[in-house]
Amino acid sequence: MGIRTGQAGAQLIDVPQPTEISDDQVLLKTLYTGICGTDRGIISGQLKFARPPAGSDFLIMGHEGLAEVQDVGKSVKTIRRGDIVVPMVRRPGGCLQCRIGRQDNCEDGDFVEAGIRGKDGFMREYFLDEEKYSVKVYDRSLGRLAVLTEPMKNVVKSFDAYRTVTRRSIAQCGDGSFDCRRATIAGGGPIGILFAMIFRSYGFDVQLFDRNDHLGKLSAVSEKLGIDFKVSEGTGLPPNFIEGLDVFVDTTGSPSVIGRGLEGLGHNGCMVLFGTSSGGGYQLTGDLITSLVEKNATIIGTVDGSKAHYIEALNYLSSWKGMFPGVLEDIITQEDDPENSISALNTKVTGEIKRVIKWADQ
Ligand SMILES: [Zn+2]
Incomplete structure (x- = not known):
């Protein structure tokens, strides 16, 4: 099952389950996906930069993901079957920043983003990905809270930028x-x-x-x-x-x-x-x-985050379970089945903070 969007609106569709796994790939079973304003902007047709992968007439939605590793290719070294991972959203193009793994600072816009522009997302039961874009979750006690890693990595990058520029005083x-x-x-x-x-x-x-x-x-x-x-x-x-x-x-x-x-x-x-x-x-x-x-004021704009920011995001989420008990749990206000995902994507309910779709048991 997947979710597709053409011009505006979304529908549930059947997508083929991956069968062939190449040497550097991992086969992932989706556990949770989060829904955010970007998803709703795509569904409503307001986000003009949203586009399907090249050669496809639809885009599978979902850029906030959490998945379990089902199988690994022959040359995969750091990830094993049964591991929990967060898939990265943005994948590099050819500019200098992209070539050094900083596609979050891309200089020419030649990147793709899963579930947003030019690459299928994570709102489907299984998908193939590369080892290097799968960030391992070591603290399994985070459970579904680890789906907050993707939004959190943006915050980590922004905070990092704030601390960098404020070093001048x-x-x-x-x-x-x-x-x-x-x-x-x-x-x-x-x-x-x-x-x-x-x-x-x-x-x-x-x-x-x-x-x-x-x-x-x-x-x-x-x-x-x-x-x-x-x-x-x-x-x-x-x-x-x-x-x-x-x-x-x-x-x-x-x-x-x-x-x-x-x-x-x-x-x-x-x-x-x-x-x-x-x-x-x-x-x-x-x-x-x-x-x-x-x-001496400063204005900073920041977007996305690097792989290091994903890793730091997971560290923060783990430490905050003790520092701020119950607060991360409070952010996820609703959980839906995939069957309800179209309605969840279309409708923001009163009091909603973060809505997630549960695809499989962890
Ligand atoms: Zn680039």
């Missing part, structure tokens, strides 16, 4: 942690919560805001994390969230939210842009430009 506090710094996160989806967790884990005072509380779920998660959560009114930021910000992370893609965040940056402040935008605008003023210069 001293961001650490007296004890070497970041507990005198404040991070404000716009948007309480799965990515926003994972950003809140990574900043909190390094000691930041974290503020999270969203247009709604997802049936009280964001308040509950924020209490467990020891962070401040506010519901924002319209496009405005909560009034006490907008001054002297050390770091502002946008996961909404809203120009007005980002504009208010830029206005609120403090000295040596950093704006991290993660959310892509579906339109709108913001009037940049001369005063704001002067203020950003005078404050």
Whole structure:
């Protein structure tokens, strides 16, 4: 079974089960796939860069995967039958960045992404992949939480970028942690919560805001994390969230939210842009430009992540089971059978944070 999408809309189809396995390949049985805004943008026809593999008239969906290794080719060394792996999404093209394994920083757009553009995804019962794109999950106690590795690797890369650019001034506090710094996160989806967790884990005072509380779920998660959560009114930021910000992370893609965040940056402040935008605008003023210069402000955009970021993502997820008990579990609010996957892809239910499809028992 697979899910295909043509122009817009999706349907369940039969896809052939792979039989031949070449020397460098692994045969994977899908356990879980996650659903995110990108999937819904593809289904609705809004994401214009979505495309099927070359020579195919449909795309099998799914880029957040978790799978069990069923069989391995003769030359596969690091992965064995029975291992659990997270398949990587983006596969390299021919540019310099791609050739050194940093297709997340591709310079010419000549990459493909499983379930998004030019390569079939993971929403099917079995698929073949290469050893080098299968990231092994050593902590099997993560169970289905390991399906959060794919979104988490984006957060790890962004945090890495933030720490890199802030090395130009001293961001650490007296004890070497970041507990005198404040991070404000716009948007309480799965990515926003994972950003809140990574900043909190390094000691930041974290503020999270969203247009709604997802049936009280964001308040509950924020209490467990020891962070401040506010519901924002319209496009405005909560009034006490907008001054002297050390770091502002946008996961909404809203120009007005980002504009208010830029206005609120403090000295040596950093704006991290993660959310892509579906339109709108913001009037940049001369005063704001002067203020950003005078404050040594930085604006970073980041996308995707490298294999190392997947590995680090798994380390964070494992350590957070103890550091923030129950919070990762709270992110996955719904689990569906493959038979319900079309409805799950089409419909976001009230209170939903992350919806996953369970393909097989682990
Ligand atoms: Zn490239």
